[in-house]
Amino acid sequence: MEKPRYQETFRARASSDPLSAALAPPPGETLEQKELRLKAEAEAKRISDGIDDMIRQERHDRKRGRAEVKVLLLGQSESGKSTTLKQFQLLHSPAAFHAERLAWRAVIYLNLVKSIRRIIEALSPEPNDVDDHDDIDSTETASIIISSNGRPPSAISGTKVSNYERYRERLEPLVELEDRLIRLLSSAEEDEATHLPPSLPVHNGHTNGWSNGRNLPAIVIPQGKPPYSLPVSPSSTTPSTNRSTQSTSNLSTKGKEVVIQATTNWKKAFALGGKSKSPKTAHSGEIEGWWEDPDDPVHALHASAPAMLELWRDPQVTARLREKRLRLEESSGFYLDEIPRITAKMYIPTDEDILKARLKTMGVVEHTFSIPSGTNRGVRWKIYDVGGARNQRQAWAPYFEDVNAIIFLAPISVFDQDPRINRLEDSLLLWRSVVSNKLLAGVSIVLFLNKCDLLQAKLDAGVRLSHHMISYGDRPNDYSSVSKYFRNKFGVLHHSYSPNKDRELYIHFTAVTDTRRTSTIISSVRDIIVKGNLRDLRLA
């Protein structure tokens, strides 16, 4: 009978290898013992070959890019999903991130102009509701905030700002600038960025002047245009259109935030478009800057800078904002403390500025990257950033089917943010529906209790959690107690509602605008996710 080849190898090695010598057949082995031994060896060989095959297959899959980890970012609107995505980009594809730096100028300008508009609206002697959280559906269960004196903040009248009319007048050019910036961003795919798209709404009959803040349009760009992609490899960020279920409507009159559909080319257009950014002469190497282009938005902004500064520093304005409980420093896209720098003609956004910039997501944005070294080498990562507003959440479900991990963001500073609905309750409800979802039973879940920096500032300023969440009772109003309370609240919901009782929950306290802290967290989250998916990916 022909001997199995592995036995020959065994024998050949036995004379030189001490381990093999130790494992050599015992002297005086009976025929029966020998048979058993050979059987065991054959079985071991079969298993070992199987493992070799798996490793080979896995290597092959990695080469062909089939080993993929898909991560979905979830959470309510303004929870910090897109900011987290920016941090992933900054960490894994910095070149692509930096290539988009100039494009963010338009968004930052818009954020600044919006803050000014909110102040002007708050100063208005006419009653108005300064509130831009349009995505909260007030019919859902949630607790209504009652201010400490029992009256809604808008009912409080008080400090008159003597220069109000003058400020309005001096800052009037910003109304036109806001329109222009919106047009620039939203018409990025037209040949000329100066035409108003036919269906673009205008300010509710106010073709000029500060509106009352209720009817500013959300700009929604229709889908179906070629997707935007940066020429960077292996990482890139692209709008994901394949599974998006959002409407193709190009007009929304409800929102007040600028919304740019994931499919538009706004970054490219604003960063590179226009003749003012091409070289002056072919070989001079001298680049003519946007500041030399008289049509660039920076000029109108720069001209209004002194009025903006005066407004923001006016003690009567500060008093009025305090009475109205409008804490702009806690709101998204806050640049009022840096007016001279932001409005400078040669202003270039820093990484921090870009992380602070607020642009509401519509549709789904996909970011792909690979890590060149370490245990995760060769694995392709796909991160999906979805819109968190209520009308966007129907687009989430199709992604539940083949996702490996979820990073859920819950901003824990928002408990007093909305006068109608406690946004923290909204976050808890959303969290419950995600952790109880059966489709996600096998998916790793990481929870980011986000905006910890704002929570700390709020508590330091004396805002009491128990005034907004009665269940907090008379516990100490300090950061340590409050953050533990929130961790427990989210943890208990996961424990009670998860269909998978073995699933471990990883909770991080985060401030995703802080790059240093966030990059450490991202690295540890990456390892947790890969470990959690070892078996699925056959990486072991």
Ligand SMILES: Nc1nc2c(ncn2[C@@H]2O[C@H](COP(=O)(O)OP(=O)(O)OP(=O)(O)O)[C@@H](O)[C@H]2O)c(=O)[nH]1
């Ligand atoms: N101070 C502070 N600001 C944050 C933090 N996380 C996010 N922000 C800011 O909050 C705003 C909203 O963040 P986004 O990342 O746009 O929120 P989102 O979840 O993508 O919102 P949607 O696209 O509407 O679903 C941005 O201006 C961010 O810069 C944080 O931890 N601290």
Ligand SMILES: [Mg+2]
């Ligand atoms: Mg977003």
